[in-house]
Amino acid sequence: MSRIIGSPDVFAAIADPTRRAILNLLSQGEQPVKQIAQPFSMSLPAISQHLSVLCEVELVTQRKKGRQRFYRLNPEPLKQVSDWVAHYEQFWQDKLDVLGNYLEDNP
DSSP states (O other): OOOOTTSOOHHHHHHSHHHHHHHHHHTTOOEEHHHHHTTSSSOHHHHHHHHHHHHHTTSEEEEEETTEEEEEEOOTTHHHHHHHHHHHHHHHHHHHHHHHHHHHHOO
16 A cells, blocks of 8 residues: 555544544544543644544544534544554464464474
């Protein structure tokens, strides 16, 4: 799977623990930015920057209602991550199978 340099990168977006925590919060449903910011000890502008990164890679969508912005999880881009991990999951399963066979043959 190739990635274009300079393009929005789901892997880079989820590398940050704060953004992963935001995604976890949004997995519970749509929330306004102030509610998203409550569990974090950082400024509202900092949370907004994290949300901006997540929106850029389309992991999060936003809608405006009056003066409030509501954010919602869009899990589709995480399929890239799942596909990448699945490749390595098979690799490690094969290695464990070989190890298991070796241990059975050499008690």
